[in-house]
Amino acid sequence: MSPASPPAARLSLENVSCRFDGRDVVRDVSLSVGAGEVLCLLGPSGCGKSTTLRLIAGIERQSAGIIRADGEVLSGDEVHMPPEARGVGLIFQDFALFPHLSVAQNVAFGLHGTKTNVSARVTELLERVDLAGYGDSLPHMLSGGEQQRVALARALAPRPRIMLMDEPFSGLDNRLRDGIRDDTLALLKEEGTAVVLVTHEPEEAMRMADQIALMRDGKVVQTGAPYNIYHTPVDRDAAAFFSDINVIKGEVHGALTDTAFGQFLAPGVPNGTPVDIVFRPQHVKIDFDRGGRGPNPTSQDGTPARGIVKRARFMGHESLVEFQMDFDGGIVKATVPAVFLPKPGTPLWLTIRRDRCFVFMDRR
Numbered sequence: 001m002s003p004a005s006p007p008a009a010r011l012s013l014e015n016v017s018c019r020f021d022g023r024d025v026v027r028d029v030s031l032s033v034g035a036g037e038v039l040c041l042l043g044p045s046g047c048g049k050s051t052t053l054r055l056i057a058g059i060e061r062q063s064a065g066i067i068r069a070d071g072e073v074l075s076g077d078e079v080h081m082p083p084e085a086r087g088v089g090l091i092f093q094d095f096a097l098f099p100h101l102s103v104a105q106n107v108a109f110g111l112h113g114t115k116t117n118v119s120a121r122v123t124e125l126l127e128r129v130d131l132a133g134y135g136d137s138l139p140h141m142l143s144g145g146e147q148q149r150v151a152l153a154r155a156l157a158p159r160p161r162i163m164l165m166d167e168p169f170s171g172l173d174n175r176l177r178d179g180i181r182d183d184t185l186a187l188l189k190e191e192g193t194a195v196v197l198v199t200h201e202p203e204e205a206m207r208m209a210d211q212i213a214l215m216r217d218g219k220v221v222q223t224g225a226p227y228n229i230y231h232t233p234v235d236r237d238a239a240a241f242f243s244d245i246n247v248i249k250g251e252v253h254g255a256l257t258d259t260a261f262g263q264f265l266a267p268g269v270p271n272g273t274p275v276d277i278v279f280r281p282q283h284v285k286i287d288f289d290r291g292g293r294g295p296n297p298t299s300q301d302g303t304p305a306r307g308i309v310k311r312a313r314f315m316g317h318e319s320l321v322e323f324q325m326d327f328d329g330g331i332v333k334a335t336v337p338a339v340f341l342p343k344p345g346t347p348l349w350l351t352i353r354r355d356r357c358f359v360f361m362d363r364r
C-alpha cells in the first residue's frame with residue numbers, strides 16, 4: 001500500500017451479483033462500510049437485502065464480484081471463506097437463542113479459550129447489555145427485549161469485526177424498540193464494529209444508519225447519509241419510499257416547466273419532455289382565502305394555487321389535509337400543525353417550498 005492510500009474499508013463489496021435459478025436477485029452491488037459505521041440496506045420485500053447479507057456472511061456464494069474485510073478477500077472468484085472464518089457476527093429477527101442452554105452458555109457459545117477467560121468475557125458482556133445476574137436463566141424466562149440483548153451479547157462475544165443484522169428489532173414491542181435500538185447502536189459503535197442492518201422500514205433506517213443503501217430489484221439505486229437520501233432522492237420512487245408524496249405533471253420548455261404553482265427549473269431536460277414535480281406534504285404551506293385571492297407570489301414559495309379542503313384528519317402532533325385543486329381537480333396533501341383542522345369545503349391557498357421540490361423525468 002502506498003503511503004497516500006486510504007485505509008481499507010472494514011467491509012467492502014465490489015460489483016457483487018447473485019443469481020438463483022437463472023434470475024439475478026443481487027445485481028452489481030458495490031458498498032463500503034467503515035469501522036464503527038452502520039450501513040442500512042433498505043428496500044421493499046424481495047429486493048435482495050437478505051441475500052446480500054447472506055453473501056457477506058458466506059452462507060451463499062455470489063456469482064460475480066469480490067467481498068473483502070480490511071482488504072482481505074472473504075469471497076471472490078478463487079476464494080470462498082466459510083462463515084465461521086470470516087469474523088462476522090449475525091443477529092436475526094427471531095434471535096435464534098439455544099432454548100436448552102442458559103443465558104451465560106448462549107453468550108459463551110462461540111468463545112474459545114480458558115474457562116476463566118470465557119467466563120470473564122461472558123460476565124463483561126452481560127453487564128454491558130444490562131443483564132448481569134441473568135446468566136443462569138433460560139431464554140424462555142426472559143422478555144423479548146431481554147432475549148434480543150442476549151442475542152446481541154452472544155454475537156458480540158467473539159469480537160466480530162463485522163455485525164450483520166436482519167430485521168433484528170421487528171419482533172419487539174413498539175415501546176421497547178426505540179430504547180433497545182439506541183442501546184444496541186451505542187454498544188456496536190463503542191466496539192468499533194462495522195454494521196450492516198437490513199430493514200424495510202425507512203424510519204428505522206433513518207434512526208440507525210450512518211449510510212443508507214436503498215435497494216430495488218436487486219440493485220442499489222442510491223447510497224448516502226439519511227439526510228441526503230431524504231432530501232435529494234434519485235427518482236420519484238426513492239422519494240415515495242420515505243414519505244407520502246404529491247406529484248403534479250408538467251412539460252419542459254426552455255429548461256423550465258410551467259405549473260399552477262409557478263415555474264420550476266429543469267436544467268438539461270429536452271423541450272417537450274413530460275416531468276413530475278414531486279414534493280412532500282410537509283413542504284406545503286397553507287394560507288387563507290382573502291376574497292378569492294391568496295398571498296402574493298414570492299421567489300421562495302412561488303405562486304399560490306387554490307384548493308378546496310376535501311378531508312382533514314387529526315394525526316396527533318399534526319393534521320393531514322387533502323385538497324382538491326382548482327387547476328386540475330387533482331389531490332394535494334399537506335401536513336399542518338394539529339391545532340389547525342379545517343372543515344371540508346373550505347377554500348385555502350397552497351404554496352410549496354421550492355427548495356424542497358424535485359423535478360423528475362416522467363418514465364411511466
Ligand SMILES: Nc1ncnc2c1ncn2[C@@H]1O[C@H](COP(=O)(O)OP(=O)(O)OP(=O)(O)O)[C@@H](O)[C@H]1O
Pocket residue numbers: 020021025043044045046047048049050051052200
Ligand atoms: N436460495 C434461494 N433460491 C432461490 N431464490 C431465492 C433464494 N433466496 C432468495 N431468493 C429470491 O431472491 C429474491 C430476493 O430475496 P431476499 O430475501 O434477498 O429479499 P429481501 O429484500 O430480503 O426481502 P424480505 O424483506 O421479504 O426478506 C426473492 O425473490 C427471493 O424469492
